[in-house]
Amino acid sequence: MAAELPEDALGRRVLCGQHRATVRFVGAVPPTEGVWLGVEWDDPTRGKHDGSREGVRYFTCSHPTGGSFVRPSKASFGxxxxxxxxxxxxxxxxxxxxxxxxxxxxxxxxxxxxxxxxxxxxxxxxxxxxxxxxxxxxxxxxxxxxxxxxxxxxxxxxxxxxxxxxxxxxxxxxxxxxxxxxxxxxxxxxxxxxxxxxxxxxxxxxxxxxxxxxxxxxxxxxxxxxxxxxxxxxxxxxxxxxxxxxxxxxxxxxxxxxxxxxxxxxxxxxxxxxxxxxxxxxxxxxxxxxxxxxxxxxxxxxxxxxxxxxxxxxxxxxxxxxxxxxxxxxxxxxxxxxNPKTANQMLIAKLPHLCILNGTEVTLQERKGAECDYLKMFGEEWMQSVARSPSRREFSNRHPRYSALVDKYGAPEEGELKKRQPFALKNQLLKITFVFADEESRTPLVKKLPVTMEVRKVKGLLARIMKVPVSDLKLSYTSAKVVGPEYDMDGDLKTLFFYNVEDGDTILVRRS
Incomplete structure (x- = not known):
């Protein structure tokens, strides 16, 4: 049972059921009888108004639906x-x-x-x-x-x-x-x-x-x-x-x-x-x-x-x-x-002191491979810029580490400057393990999905398997390379590629 109304109730924090609020008003609210507490909820979705009733303002809230009137008997002052x-x-x-x-x-x-x-x-x-x-x-x-x-x-x-x-x-x-x-x-x-x-x-x-x-x-x-x-x-x-x-x-x-x-x-x-x-x-x-x-x-x-x-x-x-x-x-x-792997190589090449990227150690071999590939990627553009001073300055501004990499490894040879074949993103499939975090008895599901698949379509696939509404599902993922961090996938129109989901990662499925 709630305690008696304290004399300094105004401004105090209260617990109503499982929900916390701050007392903004203590007094009568005609035409009803007795004392009311005007509270501003921590969760504004619980409220009904901004502190006014039938044209009379009793208190103010920071959110238009953050306020309610409750009886003192419903509030605990702790x-x-x-x-x-x-x-x-x-x-x-x-x-x-x-x-x-x-x-x-x-x-x-x-x-x-x-x-x-x-x-x-x-x-x-x-x-x-x-x-x-x-x-x-x-x-x-x-x-x-x-x-x-x-x-x-x-x-x-x-x-x-x-x-x-x-x-x-x-x-x-x-x-x-x-x-x-x-x-x-x-x-x-x-x-x-x-x-x-x-x-x-x-x-x-x-x-x-x-x-x-x-x-x-x-x-x-x-x-x-x-x-x-x-x-x-x-x-x-x-x-x-x-x-x-x-x-x-x-x-x-x-x-x-x-x-x-x-x-x-x-x-x-x-x-x-x-x-x-x-x-x-x-x-x-x-x-x-x-x-x-x-x-x-x-x-x-x-x-x-x-x-x-x-x-x-x-x-x-x-x-x-x-x-x-x-x-x-x-x-x-x-x-x-x-290609996400190419993007990671560019990150490594552009950041000279980087030892860990997204929780994964950057080995000396990986750094050398990333930096050499970076030299080849932009070698043709670099060679064209060498002869023209304005172009050289523009290239250096866009690739500030390139000259240091040339000093480190030497200029790329002409035979290494072949353009890479375009990466068919739409054709890349990721092997994903789905773990049903709320249903430990359900066996994990392994699927191969295109990297361009949107989160909403992933949810649709799971909804059909689990026989639940799509709106009930909440997804997050963990990397196969890093133990610990869990990343929310709360953008239904975003793709697996956007979230950097990689082959072998795990998607955790929960009911919201």
Whole structure:
């Protein structure tokens, strides 16, 4: 049963069933009797209006259908940190797992241990609404290093800081799927996160300005995950993020020209920008083929599932002095022969320091083969440009590494400059294994499909086999060359070729 309506209900976070919301209004809504809560849902599809009813505005929402009126009896305001932890601790039916002193234990096993020994606490999707009595967290769970409070009922950073201040060894904090008010005073919380190294803030509706405003609280942060927020324009971090090594900006609609505002971060090694509509970048401080001073430490760059279609973007990435790993699946880069393998060779040839491409090691033999083939591919064009100065400059701008490859291997011989036969993309068949992730008893299905086949047609084939509607199916795939990453195939009109699905890959089939 829901708790009594607190005096400070306005602005509080609530749980209605399994859905979270923020209280924007408390009061009467004529002609009905009694008190109502006007809530703004985290999921705006649950709402019915924007905070107005019959011409009267009671509150405002950021989404036109993000609001509803609910009775207080339907809303839970949660409980303090230790109350929620103990409730889970006493739940004999729970099959949750938790890490204690480096070991993974069942929750029932954890009951035999003291809370003082906990190094990791997982309270994701639990109704934690605040720290409780000051000092009790420090006394009860003093050794916590990793804390997950994703999907909580915390209202703002003041509450988060009040918890973190009592966890002096806290290194990792997960706060995804929360709606956190900005702190009332940044300076008051500078010491609350002194040991914090990893911070996850997925789907919190944050802007970059808000992230930078909070950043002084995290002086030693090394990894920041802000996937799926409201980040558009990136502003230059001034006096913050000096120790940041990994930044995940995936699924944010970034403005292309603002990326360079991150270029001076001195220790940034890993930048993840999947599904950000990224399509272009320029490093004006470096001529074609030279090295840029931007992103001096950047070693690992993930640009999968974007809109890169021009090879000059890869030439610009070739200016990065430390780039060793690149993920570039799901873009629009194609070679003249439309062969994905040729496109990969061009990526390797254009990026001189690349050691790993899409999770696969680039061996010395592969690099030599890619660079020699690149010399042959454009050798005729290069020879024609040598005699004419304007053409030579134009060729060098489009192929900034070519002269270095000539110095490395020698000029291609005339007999090697034969044009390749056009690649018949439509005739290429891929051997695909379909695994039914939701139906473990169903035997995996192996099919040969044309690389030009659209996702919708793949779904149609599977729908007929499984006897389910096409709209019920959701597809993703894993590479045969790389263990681990799974890539969504959410564009029904896109082809297997677009997603860089290769021979031997696995497509996972799920019911949506």
């Amino acid at each position: 409980a303090d940190f230790l109350s929620v932890l103990r409730q889970r601790y006493d739940d004999e039916e729970s099959d949750e797992e938790i890490k204690v002193s480096g070991k993974t234990l069942k929750w029932t096993e954890v009951k035999e241990r003291s809370l003082e020994s906990f190094s990791v606490i997982l309270l994701e999707n639990c109704p934690v609404n605040g720290p409780g009595v000051d000092g009790q967290i420090r006394q009860t769970t003093p050794n916590v290093r990793w804390l997950n409070l994703s999907g909580s009922l915390l209202c703002g950073w003041d509450d988060v800081a009040a918890v973190a201040r009592q966890l002096e060894h806290l290194e990792g904090l997960h706060l995804s799927f929360n709606r956190l008010r900005l702190p009332s005073e940044i300076a008051a919380h500078r010491g609350a996160f002194n040991n914090l190294r990893v911070l996850t803030l997925m789907s919190c509706r944050l802007t970059w300005t808000q992230v930078l405003e909070c950043a002084p609280m995290w002086p030693h942060l090394e990894e920041l995950i802000v996937e799926d927020n409201d980040i558009t324009r990136l502003h230059r971090p001034e006096g913050v993020f000096g120790e940041l090594r990994c930044l995940d900006l995936s699924k944010n609609p970034l403005q292309q020209d603002s990326l360079l505002n991150l270029a001076h971060l001195p220790r940034l090694q890993h930048l993840i920008m999947t599904d950000t509509d990224f399509c272009d970048i320029r490093f004006p401080d470096a001529a074609p083929g030279a090295e840029t001073s931007s992103f001096a430490s950047l070693e690992n760059l993930n640009l999968s599932c974007n809109r890169i279609s021009e090879w000059r973007v890869i030439d610009e990435l070739g200016k990065l002095p430390s780039l060793r790993q690149l993920w570039c699946r799901g873009n629009f880069l194609v070679s003249d022969d439309r």
